Amino acid sequence: MRPIFTSIIRRLLWRQHFWRKVDFPELAELYAVRMLRSVALNLIGVFVAVFLFQTGYSVLFILGFFALYYVVRALLCLPAAYLVAFMGPKHGTLFSNLMFIPSFIALYLVPDLGLPMLITYGVLQSFANCLFNISYNVDFSKVKHVEHMGKEIGFMQIMDRFGTALSPLFGGLIALMFGPQVTIIVAIALFAVAAVPLFFTPEPVATHRQVRFRGFPWRDFSRPLMSHIGIGTDVVASTVIWPLFLVIVVFTTGTNEVYAQIGGIASVTILASLLIAKAYGVLIDKKRGRELLLYSVIANSTLHLSRFVITTPLTALAFNVVNEVTTTGYYMPYMKGLYDTADRDEDFRITFVTLCEVMASIGGGLILAIAALLVYIAGETVGLQMQYVAAALLGLLIAAHDFPIYRRS
Numbered sequence: 001m002r003p004i005f006t007s008i009i010r011r012l013l014w015r016q017h018f019w020r021k022v023d024f025p026e027l028a029e030l031y032a033v034r035m036l037r038s039v040a041l042n043l044i045g046v047f048v049a050v051f052l053f054q055t056g057y058s059v060l061f062i063l064g065f066f067a068l069y070y071v072v073r074a075l076l077c078l079p080a081a082y083l084v085a086f087m088g089p090k091h092g093t094l095f096s097n098l099m100f101i102p103s104f105i106a107l108y109l110v111p112d113l114g115l116p117m118l119i120t121y122g123v124l125q126s127f128a129n130c131l132f133n134i135s136y137n138v139d140f141s142k143v144k145h146v147e148h149m150g151k152e153i154g155f156m157q158i159m160d161r162f163g164t165a166l167s168p169l170f171g172g173l174i175a176l177m178f179g180p181q182v183t184i185i186v187a188i189a190l191f192a193v194a195a196v197p198l199f200f201t202p203e204p205v206a207t208h209r210q211v212r213f214r215g216f217p218w219r220d221f222s223r224p225l226m227s228h229i230g231i232g233t234d235v236v237a238s239t240v241i242w243p244l245f246l247v248i249v250v251f252t253t254g255t256n257e258v259y260a261q262i263g264g265i266a267s268v269t270i271l272a273s274l275l276i277a278k279a280y281g282v283l284i285d286k287k288r289g290r291e292l293l294l295y296s297v298i299a300n301s302t303l304h305l306s307r308f309v310i311t312t313p314l315t316a317l318a319f320n321v322v323n324e325v326t327t328t329g330y331y332m333p334y335m336k337g338l339y340d341t342a343d344r345d346e347d348f349r350i351t352f353v354t355l356c357e358v359m360a361s362i363g364g365g366l367i368l369a370i371a372a373l374l375v376y377i378a379g380e381t382v383g384l385q386m387q388y389v390a391a392a393l394l395g396l397l398i399a400a401h402d403f404p405i406y407r408r409s
Helices: 004-013 023-054 061-086 088-111 115-143 146-166 167-178 180-194 218-250 258-308 313-342 346-378 380-400
Strands: none
Touching: 023 061, 023 088, 023 218, 061 088, 061 115, 061 218, 061 346, 088 115, 088 180, 115 346, 146 180, 146 218, 167 180, 180 218, 180 258, 218 258, 218 346, 218 380, 258 313, 258 380, 313 346, 346 380
16 A cells, blocks of 8 residues: 555646656655655754754854765765665665664764764765765656656655745744754654655666766766756755854844744745746746756855845845745756756766765865855854855856756757
8 A cells, every 4th residue: 555645645746747647656756755854854954053053062163064074975975876776766765764863863962972973963964865865866867757847846846845844943943842852853753754655666767787987978967067066055055054144143042042033934935935836847848947047046146145234034034035936946947957967878877966966065065164264264254144155156156057958959
């Protein structure tokens, strides 16, 4: 019997996927897994840097720790890729979900046991995240429908953001009422639930495959890979550094109230992408993805440059909403280009997806190192503000993707 989550999503979205004759069960499973994982991860994920700050670690230490985290994550991408090739992306996703559980247990123990638990959390999280991203992108690349890729990426974005929309608010409220460690416990339970749908369907991709580097078309893929540095930079600037910025510049109470405040802003913001994702998907399928990607990247970088003026909760909320719209605007057409490129040679699909994850990790580590240096030189407030100039410039690399699907004939 198929899991209830997958069955519900099939009922809700089947009419929206009328073009599909095969493989919709696998796609519905991906939708379900993405949504459940988003709920579990964002219940606490958006608060990790804040949690470490409240525990007593300095901003400089936190930035340095996460910079090293992304270095480790880049190094662990290759063993993760071999694991996905051997066991298949569905089992890779299952294994990654299960790995999140001990990683969050280690995070729970950080206030009591200190640095050893923090290192354990970092290593397990980095491997679990790159394992999930490689598995998910390989899996979706395989089961998507080519002619309606934009719509399916749109629905995937909706499932992801729907799962993310309320979890930061609930996580913040739980942290406010019972403490952040209780939020971690709830997230652990949800990760266990998120693994359930993966037990009931077969692998959509052949197992015991090889990760091939010999013959890899480096020249053709160099610009798409380089653009992923911009992706990693933008993601980290918006998810790791931004909560620290809010704590230092906007919310300065120093109490658990900050979790509810940041969670509320995150949840309200994400609703914006829910409203726009389907429309973007239709636009992409109407061959307007190239323009959408370019203009959204420019708008997103402009927003980063404007973060200097953010000093109140209201301005933070307004910027978050607009940033969510611009991020969704570049992310969806970008992923269409990535999947199209990955499909051009199935022998190198896992290799290409893995290298994209490596470059994104490098981008994340780079902006964190820049932020740490600026905080060391100019202090916390000015340093965090200045790093968004670097984030804006590095984020422009996304527009240098040169995906074949968007080349003008």
